[in-house]
Structure formats: structure tokens, C-alpha cells
Amino acid sequence: MPAALGAVVLLLVVLGLVTFAVYVHRKLLGWMQGRHGPTHTGPYGLLQTIADTVKLLQKEDVIPAQVDRPLFRLAPIIAFAPSFVVLAVIPFAPGLTFADVGVGLLFYLAVASVTTLGVIAGGWAANNKWSLIGALRSAAQMVSYEVPLALSALAVVLMAGSLNLNAIVEAQARSVWFVIPQALGFVIFLIAALAELNRTPFDLTEAESELVAGYLTEYSGVRFAFFMLGEYVYLFAMGALIATLYFGGWLPPHPALAFVPGIVWFLIKALFFAVLPFWLQATFPRARVDQLMGLAWKGLIPLAMVNLVLTAALKTWL
């Protein structure tokens, strides 16, 4: 019973964070572009996301005539559900993990890739050429970028000697944060994570100026909201994963600051990496699809391999 209650609390907390994330996203983009961002709904526009959500919920549920109906309905759920599932293995604070799985990192990577299925299914089911191209791009992109992502995470696993995310954080408590020995791995992971999240400069699957809206073209209302929700939850989940793997999770930057609860440190780190993509989005244009593949296969994967070998050598001889 407490586990179920915990899950509900988690869901609510994450939903709250996502609401906040959308607001921060729009505010930050606004400020970086000389605008104010949302100002009209609630004090400082704080209720903007709620207004948007309500608007999406009360929209007519449009299913175009030519779509594959079961798949069209299923796709948003496939895309959205895993985003919450992965949060279960994230260690928020000492002892605050909803499922302390032995192979936590592997679980995260495996479940996260299910979302791609939802995207492909949605793009296919919509029976729209833009959706299809978007979905295929997404498939190619995910396949390419999961490799460097996993390879660079693997180096962290080597360092910690465990796939369990709690153990990885504890290993960092004994030595230093892994971002220092794994600086190269961190950069690779960050780039690959951006591609996984479909954020600028790798937002090719919904590249507005090219593909109208990619796989989302035919989606509206609640279904669209589900895709968006999934996307923002992933943003937070990925931030949490980066914080866990490379920045010591709940650990304070210095033992003298240990009086601040671990969850605060964790949230600061995770939210920083969840917000970072917004800044990149405000600055960078979109890469081209062939350049993206080239970067993954010719750049990141060899580098990640080198990083892995170096880590192994470091681990063996030091």
C-alpha cells in the first residue's frame, strides 16, 4: 500500500514539475528573445500551463478519416507511459527510490527506448506523409544515438562497478563526481541525450520549418497533450539521469554543505540539466539529418569507444 501511495505522490510531483518546466521553458525563451513570456494568466503568468492544458483537454477529439484508428489511439500512450516508468529507478535522495532495481541504468535505457515505438506508431498511424517522414527520422535518430548514449554510460558503470543507480551515486561519494574522470564521456552523453530527447539542435522529428510538425502533424487535443507531457517528463528524467551518473545525484558539492537535504541537491542538479536544453534551443539552429547521422556514427560512437577503453585501462592499472 505505501508503495502505491508513493507512486501516486511521485506522479503528482512530476506533473507539478512538468507544469513548472513548461512555464520556465516559455519564460526563458521569452527573456532570451527580448520578450516577457507568459504574463496574463495568473500572477506572472504562472497559470499559463494550466490554461494551456485545460484548453487542450476541452478540444474536440479529432481523428482524421484515413488513420489507423487503434494504433492512432494507442501511440500517445506508448509514447507517454514509459516516461513515468523510468522515474521509478531514479534515486531522488538516500533511500528515496521507488524501485531499487539492480540493473537500474539498463532498465532506464531499455524502457526509454519504448517511447520511440510510440513515435513511430503515431507517425505511421496518422497516414500523413509529414508524419511518416518525421517518424522515420525519429527511428533512425534513436537507433543511432542510443549507441553512444549507452556506451558513455557504460564507462560510468565501469567506474562504479554497478548498474544500480543508488550504487553509482554511492560510488561517487567515495571518490569524486564522475564528471571529472569522465569529462569526455559526459560531453558525449549530453549530446546523445539531446538527440534522444529530440531537442534543438537535433529536433529533426518535429522540425517545424521542414516537416510541419513531424509525427505530431495529425494529433490535436488530449493526444497531443500526451505526447507533449511525455516529452517534458523525459526532459526531467534525463536531467535526473545526468545528475545521477555524472554529478553525484543527491550528494552535496562539498561535505560541509551536507546539512542541506539530499533531495534539494538532487533537484537543483536535475533541473539545471532539464533547463539547459531550453537555452540551447534559444541559440542553435537545427542540424541536417545526414549530418546528424554522421555525427553519431563517425564522431560520437568512436569517441565513446575510446572513452570506454580508457576507462577500462584506468580502472585496471590505477
Added chain:
Amino acid sequence: MATLRTEELVLNVGPQHPSTHGVFRLIVTLDGETIVDARPVIGYLHRGTEKLAEDLTYTQIIPYTDRMDYLSAMIGNYALVHAVETLMGLEIPERAEYLRVIAMELNRIASHLVWFGTYLLDLGAITPFLYAFREREKILQLFAEISGARLTYSYMRIGGVKWDVPDEGWLGRVERFVDDFERALEEFHTLVTGNEIVQARLKGIGRIDRETAIAYGLTGVNLRSTGVAYDVRKAKPYSIYDRFEFEVPVRTEGDLWARYLLRLEEMEQSRRIVKQAVRQFPSGGEIMARMPKLIRPPAGEVYTSVESPRGELGVYIVSEGKPQPYRIHFRRPSFVNLQILPRLLIGENVANMIAILGSIDIVLGEVDA
């Protein structure tokens, strides 16, 4: 071995698409993401300007020129009044000429700013668009003060301009803008030109060579990016452009990157012209030549052209000595430049398609007239 059956995909880009800059439609045949055939469809914004103009007096045509290339209405206005003035052999007061040049060059900057912003939007960068519009807003404000409109100025008249400067400070504000604008250009270069992703996306793509460019009759930046230094302002000086020092930037690569850099450089040159024009501005004088109540150019034909932000904007008038033209034809650079598009697109992918279309810099109001 059984082969997988593959099919080509016919994709209908537009007329409602975020990156066709209006109501342009492109039917492309894709093999994977590679374009094997492209067919542009135009005419969604056709208003029959040339036919309508046959029933209008010359003054009445001025508001119609606003609506052709609506991003550089000042230059559209000027192209028409310049043709009529040439036909009538009018002498334009100096003060009016200076006001016209200031307005046209500011408009060139404004037009290139829209191009810059929307082009980066095509490439997926959202912020440069807002920075560009922030600067453009200052120009529009100056235009609203002098001409009373933000987009469709109808500022020029046959024989001069409609309004004098609105107040003593207007020229000072123009000068302040062009001084500040230097900093904005630097910011664009830091934010965009130096960006490695932008360079990777633009360099070597959409190449046009010199002969092809001339064969297709390209003008403006599209021509100058291939190494031909043809700018109407220098080649056939009109108005008082011979009084200013400015350069015609030319590059030889002929690719998207060359066109991108040239447009930014042209803004800098326009900035220089405006600055000189403000410095040399005559302290007094008329803004309208002596004109008859009803404008009735002598019978005959005339072709004049001016350099619009998009290329050579020509006006051809056949007059029978009546208040209305017998026939008027506009050589619209957007329309002419667009013709090379299908040739450039073959073999490119969808992302490059948008980048190439954007780099030609068309305004649909002008393509369709």
C-alpha cells in the same frame, strides 16, 4: 534475392506550409528523403496588378506597388514613380531625392532583416528572428512617423514625396538608428555567422555557377553570389546614388553561405548610404516638383529598373498620352529568381529544400503580382 519494392513519394509542400513564405506550393517527388523531381506551383496570390493598372491613373497605381513586394514597398513605389518621371522627363527636387534614398535604403535593411530572421527560422533557430524584428521595428517606427504606415507606405508621388520630415528630430533618429544598427549586425554575426551548425548547413549547398545564373536571368544577391558584380545602383545609377560611397559586395562560391553573407554585407552598405545621406541632407527646398493637376505623360515607351532587395525591379510603361497607362509591366525579381528553384532542388534532401528555397528570397506578393 527478393528485392524490397520501393516507391517514390509525392509530397505536396504548401500552399500551407510554415516555410514557403506565403502561399507558394511545391510538388516534390521524393526517393527516401532525396528529391528526384520538383514542380513549383504559383499564382495563389495573383491579383492581376498589371491588368488593374490599365484602368488606373498613375497615382492610383502607387498603392498597388506597395502590395507587390510588401517587404520593400518604398522601393516598389520608387520603381513606378521613377519610370513615370523618366517618361515625363521630370526634374526632382534634391530634398525629395534625399528623402527617397533614405527611405529606400532603410527599407532595404528592413527587408533583409525579415529575410535574415525567417531564414534562420527555416534553419530551426528561433531567436535570430526576434532579434531581427526588434531592429526592424525601429525602422517601421521611423517609417510610420514619416509616411503614416508601417508596411504599405505609398510614400512616393510622381514628382517627389508625399511628406517632408515629420519634425526636426527625425533625421537625428535615423542617424541614431544606423549607428546602433552596427552593434546589432555584430550581434547577428556572433550569434549566427560564427555558429558551426549554420556553417555546416550552408556551405557548399545550393550552388549556382556564373553561367547558369546569367542564363536564368537571376539578379540581386542570387547573381552577385556567383561572382557577377551587377547592381543597378552602380550599373545604371538612378536617383542620386552616384553621390554616395558604397560597395557592391560580391562572392564567388554561389552557395547558400555566399548568399547569406552577402545579404548581411548589403545591410552594412545600406547603413553607410543612409549615414551619408543624412549628413548631406539639404537644409531646405521643395519636396514636390511642379506638377500638373492631372498627370498625363507623353505617348511613348519607357523601361527603367531599380535595385530592390531581391534584384532588378523593372517597370515598363507604354503610354498613349492618357492619364492611364496603355500597358504596364513589372519585371519582378522574385518571379524571375524563382525559376531556377527546380534545377537547384534535384538531388537534395528535404532539409536542404527549405534552406535553398529560403536563400532565393522570394516574396509571394511579388511572384504572383
Added chain:
Amino acid sequence: MATGLLKGLGVTFQEMFRPKVTTKYPDEPYVFPNRLRGIQKLYVEKCIVCHQCANICPTQCITIKEKPKTDPAQKKKELAVFDINFEICILCDLCTEVCPTEAIVMTSNVELAETSRADLHKDLPWLEANNTNVREVNKP
């Protein structure tokens, strides 16, 4: 290698602390320049019914009719109908430019949205009563 990317990040970061350019319209009224071309104002008593404005209009959106003279000795013509069809008026300013008596002038009132097409047909009483943002130079 990636210095250009980093410099770009610097630009967007600095922009956060610069003043915002968005205006507060419509919460705060936007001050339009005096010359801004908005809907016309008509001074009926000045009009000499010369039809020049209707003739110059590039879109033929002005309709003018003269009042039949009640007194045969009366010289001055009087307006019966003066309609501007704002569905097609392009606010080009030519009508006010040709008017010999400045009976029709432009205001800088551009907030012209209506909920019905019929409301866009502005008639003589409306144009006469229109006193919003009349240009300083045109005030009687």
C-alpha cells in the same frame, strides 16, 4: 572547435538581462505617430461635393450623392450620402490628399475590427462623428 556555439550561447544569455522590447498593448494604449493613416473623419460642412475623392480612390470604396437643392438660389452643393466601404478601403491617403477643402481627413485611429461585415460600411453620420485621434493639423 565549438567556439562559435559557445559565443552564441553568450549572446542569448546576455539578452536575458536586457530590457524587454514587447509593448504592453492593449493593456496600455500604443501611441501611434501623428501621421499614421487610420479611418477618415468627415467635415460635412466643408464638403463641396466635387467627387474628387471618389474618383481618385484606387479601390472605388467611396460613394457620394448630392442632396437635391431645396432652394433654387442656393449655390453650395450639399452632401446626401457619403459612404466608405471599409471592407475594401486600403487606407492609402489619396482621398484626403486630393480634397481641396480638407473636408475629408485621416485620423490615426486604426482599431477598426468589427464583428460584422455590415459594420464595416461607414456612413456619413459615423464619419462625421469620428473624432478619435484626429491629426493635430486637421483639427478645426
